[in-house]
Amino acid sequence: MRLRMPFGRKPNEFPSHLWTQCPSCNEMLFNKQLARNLNVCTKCEHHFRLGARERIELLVDKGSFHEQDAALTSGDPLGFTDSKPYPERVAAAQTKSGEKDAIITGEATIGDNPVILAVMDFEFMGGSMGAVVGEKITRAAERALAERRALVIVSASGGARMQEGTIALMQMAKILGALARLDQARLPYVSVITDPTTGGVLASYASLGDIIVAEPGALIRFSGERVTSGTVGEKLPTGFGKAEFLLERGFLDQIVPRPQLRERIGFFLTAFRAASQDLRWSL
Amino acid sequence: MRLRMPFGRKPNEFPSHLWTQCPSCNEMLFNKQLARNLNVCTKCEHHFRLGARERIELLVDKGSFHEQDAALTSGDPLGFTDSKPYPERVAAAQTKSGEKDAIITGEATIGDNPVILAVMDFEFMGGSMGAVVGEKITRAAERALAERRALVIVSASGGARMQEGTIALMQMAKILGALARLDQARLPYVSVITDPTTGGVLASYASLGDIIVAEPGALIRFSGERVTSGTVGEKLPTGFGKAEFLLERGFLDQIVPRPQLRERIGFFLTAFRAASQDLRWSL
Amino acid sequence: MLDRITGTKRTVEGNGHLPVDANLITEPAQLVSRVSAWEAVQAARNIQRPHTLDVIGRVFDRFNELHGDRGFRDDPAIVGGIADLDGRPVVIVGEQKGASTEENIARNFGMPHPEGYRKAMRLYRLAEKFHLPLITFIDTPGAYPGPEGEERGQAEAIAQSILLMARLQTPIIVVILGEGGSGGALALGVGDVVLALQNAIYSVISPEGCAAILWRSPAEAERAAKAMRLSGPDLLELGVVDALIPEPPGGAHTDHAATAAAIRTALAAQLAKLERVPAADLMSARYERFRAFGALEEPGVTAPPPAPDSWWRRIVKRAGS
Amino acid sequence: MLDRITGTKRTVEGNGHLPVDANLITEPAQLVSRVSAWEAVQAARNIQRPHTLDVIGRVFDRFNELHGDRGFRDDPAIVGGIADLDGRPVVIVGEQKGASTEENIARNFGMPHPEGYRKAMRLYRLAEKFHLPLITFIDTPGAYPGPEGEERGQAEAIAQSILLMARLQTPIIVVILGEGGSGGALALGVGDVVLALQNAIYSVISPEGCAAILWRSPAEAERAAKAMRLSGPDLLELGVVDALIPEPPGGAHTDHAATAAAIRTALAAQLAKLERVPAADLMSARYERFRAFGALEEPGVTAPPPAPDSWWRRIVKRAGS
Numbered sequence A, B: 001m002r003l004r005m006p007f008g009r010k011p012n013e014f015p016s017h018l019w020t021q022c023p024s025c026n027e028m029l030f031n032k033q034l035a036r037n038l039n040v041c042t043k044c045e046h047h048f049r050l051g052a053r054e055r056i057e058l059l060v061d062k063g064s065f066h067e068q069d070a071a072l073t074s075g076d077p078l079g080f081t082d083s084k085p086y087p088e089r090v091a092a093a094q095t096k097s098g099e100k101d102a103i104i105t106g107e108a109t110i111g112d113n114p115v116i117l118a119v120m121d122f123e124f125m126g127g128s129m130g131a132v133v134g135e136k137i138t139r140a141a142e143r144a145l146a147e148r149r150a151l152v153i154v155s156a157s158g159g160a161r162m163q164e165g166t167i168a169l170m171q172m173a174k175i176l177g178a179l180a181r182l183d184q185a186r187l188p189y190v191s192v193i194t195d196p197t198t199g200g201v202l203a204s205y206a207s208l209g210d211i212i213v214a215e216p217g218a219l220i221r222f223s224g225e226r227v228t229s230g231t232v233g234e235k236l237p238t239g240f241g242k243a244e245f246l247l248e249r250g251f252l253d254q255i256v257p258r259p260q261l262r263e264r265i266g267f268f269l270t271a272f273r274a275a276s277q278d279l280r281w282s283l
Numbered sequence C, D: 001m002l003d004r005i006t007g008t009k010r011t012v013e014g015n016g017h018l019p020v021d022a023n024l025i026t027e028p029a030q031l032v033s034r035v036s037a038w039e040a041v042q043a044a045r046n047i048q049r050p051h052t053l054d055v056i057g058r059v060f061d062r063f064n065e066l067h068g069d070r071g072f073r074d075d076p077a078i079v080g081g082i083a084d085l086d087g088r089p090v091v092i093v094g095e096q097k098g099a100s101t102e103e104n105i106a107r108n109f110g111m112p113h114p115e116g117y118r119k120a121m122r123l124y125r126l127a128e129k130f131h132l133p134l135i136t137f138i139d140t141p142g143a144y145p146g147p148e149g150e151e152r153g154q155a156e157a158i159a160q161s162i163l164l165m166a167r168l169q170t171p172i173i174v175v176i177l178g179e180g181g182s183g184g185a186l187a188l189g190v191g192d193v194v195l196a197l198q199n200a201i202y203s204v205i206s207p208e209g210c211a212a213i214l215w216r217s218p219a220e221a222e223r224a225a226k227a228m229r230l231s232g233p234d235l236l237e238l239g240v241v242d243a244l245i246p247e248p249p250g251g252a253h254t255d256h257a258a259t260a261a262a263i264r265t266a267l268a269a270q271l272a273k274l275e276r277v278p279a280a281d282l283m284s285a286r287y288e289r290f291r292a293f294g295a296l297e298e299p300g301v302t303a304p305p306p307a308p309d310s311w312w313r314r315i316v317k318r319a320g321s
Ligand SMILES: [Zn+2]
Pocket: A022, A023, A024, A025, A026, A027, A041, A042, A043, A044, A045, A046
């Protein structure tokens, strides 16, 4: 991030490993304090991106999370190479992040409601969805079905992972097959959309929740900026593709600030919980 | 209808009980020939309105129609009087038309498919929907359900009958309750919309067919012209509220010229017929 | 569940009322005085009358508004969400008028567009999926009659909404708060129990519209209002509403809190009954409720004898009330 | 039903092919020569290639087009309706490119808007209600990426369409005619059998888009096309399509009639098999078809042994093939 310095200060007063400037209000934020505030600007409440592990921490009841399918890693279905082979790119991303792929899944409780939780991480290859993301979400949905838990997915993704080609595309159908079964069984699915969520992730599970919430200011669009303006060449209105725009257009239930997410999701899950227990109404 | 005379002819050359001028192409049409052509202009194919009895004749397999619930007549739930009492208005309409109310229902076959058919008549109090229309359509739907026949409704109506107040409004819920059961049982319902269909009829059964077709040029809108322009005061585009506009806007499957209606409906009913017979697929 | 569950003179069998619960008005005779139809129209349209969000805030706990139709727009003229009623989660959908000119412009004077009804349907389905009771609040002059509404299928949206409510497999309570304008109201109006505030109105067309057509003069609206029998006691007599919720002496607009308290009591009592009714019985009862409307004559046809064990008796038995 | 019903190396158990029916190509080795990826891209985009309505007209009898999404607009980039295939009624939905510049403008170059996918969904539900087999034709550069598409929920419409196809209780055959562009293609692409014309392509992003992002230059599209493995034989090897329908020697654009005849033969043969499969088995098989995609490594986890009586065996038994 390029730092624009407040008037009268010199750059070296704010070394970037210690400070971050808020792109929204320009405030210089002390990194540790920013992290303590869940990566939300203490001045203007701008929501910075958040890693999957930190996200899980803030979403679940303390200590309730148990990771599943942690060992899954990507194959190389196409034998794909651009400037370097796909497996090398994955390995580099794994080394850098300490994670195996762009998603972490597991069981937890949220407001005492048993859930299966899947959280994407944009830092891992742009949160791109390949077979690992597809498999982990599908297993998550299947587990939710088997154990009659709710499913919560937090999306943050540039879309399908190009290096896995149509196999990445097929993950959309694979995941949605599992979501269809979950829906049939009347188990709740809450989709949480965070900055940024685009492409094949938005065009599949992110857009299908019984409840869909987004974080303030999140970029949410089907086409990447490049594609939309490049292909069609039209000027876009301000705020286009931001969460607030999507809310107005009818695609979000709510925009929920990060500190309220756990409580809000818990409220919905508690409200939905009775359904699967009332046999008079089984269809 | 005000006659505009073609150049050089005198009005008395075309006595109005023998001739009708086409409002679309101005051609003078000999009434008997017009009737033989199903009330469609022989020159420009403008579709004139058609009475319910004539409509039934052209829709069903020859001789297959048997009327049902023919004796039903309206009560006076509100004790309604404007310039004259409602029962007097009904009696006058009955005398003038020889019909009991604005709809005729019965069983028939269309292309050898067993159907229950309901046909509205705009000439009877503007095809308005009161309890008789509501009851006859509801019975038609219930009979279709009991006998596993398809339901075909031909609409032509100014909307709910004001003189029956909220009782007329309730007919919409009553009819749609029966249509919901028909849908649940996977029995086909074809809605045929003719000129004009507006208000509560359009906002209930006319808009809900598995297949919805309309006749060319039919006026089809939720609000009467008066209400729309009066209340909001906007200028309306040409063709607004005509069948062709509705087709473009996605609310009609097809516009079907009158002479092709029977065959077209028969095609759809034949295609849908297998469903109720295939037990592997019963849900 | 009032009439249809417990059996009253407005049901097929025509027997008398059971004791009235929750202080509801189920007989016009219970009213000390009866306002004129035109006074009811004025009261129902009073801008200071409690509107949907105001009522929701006072009647329910932890209301979480849900937005959007998932296809075109979030219509501000219809609001909805999930909240608790006495600790029990319910889905709420209501038409929303403004309490000021500014809010009325934002809310389109409570006249929904098609996407408003499509938002409502989305929430109806949510209620059904999770078996949450559905409570709707009606308060609209009618569906928006302008060209945009026509273009996006106002009639289709209303028809689908009525159809969906008719088949929705979860208990539904309808409350008419103010104006119940025609199809735009009925799109939220197909329920197991239909209640109305004492001074609410419900009509097939506005009195002004009726007067313009039948009397050829909007100035005859007062006369039309009377003829249409759109006031609370009229609707009660016609069976269109099952009971009236009493308003404070000066009218609902004089005391929002007291009005909300009466609504809350009524909802809690009805919901407690509805929740004991098995799904299949509830669906039959809802069907029969609307099936029964209509003043008809049918010479030569004798009415079929009532079934020995009718739908509402079954329900009364199972519900044990 | 090819692979999944009869069992091939691309199913879980990895056994060999059963005899090939309807002259379909189920092994790349059956191809005399293999065009380059870039040649396939050119062929798939050839404006003279047979497009959906042209194919429908030649393959089916008595096609009756059905219009509209019942909510916003009739999208000309998606066509659909009911027709007969060998006297058996089916529902057809397909993406429609133009055969001329004028038609391409009218058809938006085969790029559907959200209302196009919503029209498709309406027809999917119609097929399900009346248990008519569904046949879809894919031919699109992708869903329209412009602002109107975003505003009306392009992503939501595609997601709902995929979800609906995944659960739709009627047999589905998918045919990729030309370009299979990403999610805009997959919205019509979830079937029990997925076929492609020999020179059709299917990809997660256009070669140009891929090149622009990964090679930072659209000029590298040819290289990207090769790397993405988007041509017919590649898709066959990946299991993304179940079989290729052979094109005439000069390519489909040289002989529309022969191409249509090959499609017709393939559809009739597959449909005859699919129709014998009970609903529950079909739904399981469709689930497993897409469930199986993914090259994965999972250290420390041994794959579970195959179930003794797996979904496809059950189907083979019942279908008796
Ligand atoms: Zn800030």
